[in-house]
Amino acid sequence: MSSQYETLKNIFIDSVERDAYVELESAKYNYKLLESSLDKPLKMLLLFGRPGTGKSMLLNKLYHNLKESREIFYFEAPILSEKEFLRDITESISSQKIPQNMRVNFDALLKYCRSIKGKREIIFLLDECQLYSESLMEKIRLLSDTRVVKFVITLHKTDNEEIIAKEHFKTRIWEVVEMKSATVEDLEIYIRKKMVKKGFMEVANMLRKKDFKYIYSHTLGNFRETNKYLYTVFDIYQYYDEVESHKLSTKRFSKKILEMAALRLGYIHE
């Protein structure tokens, strides 16, 4: 018989799955802002924030919510090769498979986009754009100028800020959505909701305000870090539940395990 903590720790495996999305008030606001911006005649939308603030999750949610109603494509992983990127864009727009031995002519692609202007509006969601090269970003800019293709790009706040600063991007980005790091309250809601969603109400209630504060002191509102931390916590919980269950309290969340997890992840040291 497997421990309940095994299931619990798996909740916190970092993923951008749709059902892993936890709707927080701040995220809800950003989502609405992003959705409404897509209806505007904007060439590009920038979604930026510190790592682990939920940019990918928001992008993922947007894609899943709009994929039925709009022509939307989500590039979850960054495509670093220019050739591959253009091939994927072309295939998405044309709905045709391009043979491996052929390459996309960028000018021809622009021409095609101009030819369908006013007839179609295609949205591309590009995650982790800080990894794209400058020349590729330039091509993205030219494509968005056709007003047929609209790009929603995500950037880490600290990275490649010089790209955003460039004049041609400034003029093209009409809407900027900044994702802020979660507060302690946000984090509490996020963890609780995640647990309750999977039926671990009891464990969720064991966590006290000071436990969330302790978690926050290490993760600083980064959802990715929080997931990693809680995964480790419940991994240790699983061990004690299976091997030394007498050491576990059923009333209170173990501070000892929280500290042990922090030690394992290097948040604190001996």
Added chain:
Amino acid sequence: MSKIRNLEQQWKTYRAKKIIKPILSISALYALGAGGYYAFLKRDFIISSMVSNKETLVKPTPVVSIVEKNITKNEVVEKDINSSIDKKIVVKEEPIKTVEEMLLKPVIPIIDMDIEKRAIVHHHKAKKESTLVQARPSKLLTAKELSKIKIVDNNTNVRDTTRLKRIHLHTTSKNYIETIKRKFYKSKSSRDALLLAEAFYREHHYRESEKWALEANRLNSNLDESWIIFAESKAQLGRRDEAINILAMYYKKSKSAKARAVIEKIKRGKL
């Protein structure tokens, strides 16, 4: 599994350090505070001591110096005894030069010899009793000595009278003279003065014995011994004629056999 155990061990170390750190920092703070307070107190003390040093420097110190002065032998002797007595003795000593002068002063009354004898006998008895002490078996004795004590029965110790020891206690003349002197200054008794005269005579301090005999006589002129010691001291100092004249004068008044015997002694040159 072992990973978790190791982790738990790490956690224990972490917790121990976490507990010790605040204790150490509190202790360090306390020590720092105490040290600061001590330094503050010490600073006050230094300042106060500096101030007091200044004060003492300002105060004029009394100049003490020893002035060399020639003192005659007589002056030294006079200072040994109470000055008031000395003065009186010196004053009285000077006129004893001739028999005629002695007739004028001091006034020699008639002495009741019976009373005097009883007093002397009683005094000797008391003296003997006071100086004889019987030794008793004591725990202060050695184990060997204690083992010699006869044991009659298990409960009572019986003193072995055959082993009784007699200890004669003697005081040194110096201590004795000092003691009697102190006693005399308190009591101003003629008997104490006479005892002092006798003591000095025994020690061959004839000038002193002469003075104290005269003092005893001044306080109580009925004391036979005061006349005799006075005369004997004179004789010892080489003034035999003076001694004989004094005793002769005294014998005329008192008919003292002792005085007569001493006169004979001086005449024969036995003194």
